Amino acid sequence: MxxxxxxxxxxxxxxxxxxxxxxxxxxxxxxxxRELIKARRKENPAVEAAASGVEKNAPVAGEGVAELRKKKLAAEVTYK
Incomplete structure (x- = not known):
């Protein structure tokens, strides 16, 4: 490449x-x-799910930065 x-x-x-x-x-x-990132994803499947866009808070087309920040903040508050 x-x-x-x-x-x-x-x-x-x-x-x-x-x-x-x-x-x-x-x-x-x-x-x-490439090899390093693929190996890390095999070791930690949660990273693979996040990278593939399968997460529940994945951005929707046309969604603004402010909305994405709100979702991220809500997820962090819920997580803690």
């Missing part, structure tokens, strides 16, 4: 771009980052 950007790799893997940047700075190649 020569020439793929960090942003595109992040989108494909369902992670934040800063996650990719962190691993690149540590010296990992894009292929190694």
């Amino acid at each position: 020569a020439g793929i950007s960090q942003a595109e790799l992040a989108r494909q893997l369902g992670v934040n771009k800063s996650t990719i940047t962190y691993h690149v700075k540590r010296g990992l190649t894009h292929a190694q980052i």
Whole structure:
């Protein structure tokens, strides 16, 4: 996958771009980052469910940032 950007790799893997940047700075190649993230998801299925958008608070098309923040805050308050 020569020439793929960090942003595109992040989108494909369902992670934040800063996650990719962190691993690149540590010296990992894009292929190694893919393997690492896939291995971590196998170890922790909850991460896989969250990354695939299966979570109950998944964003709906057209939903604004303010609504997403409210949902996140409500989920954090409920969790604690």
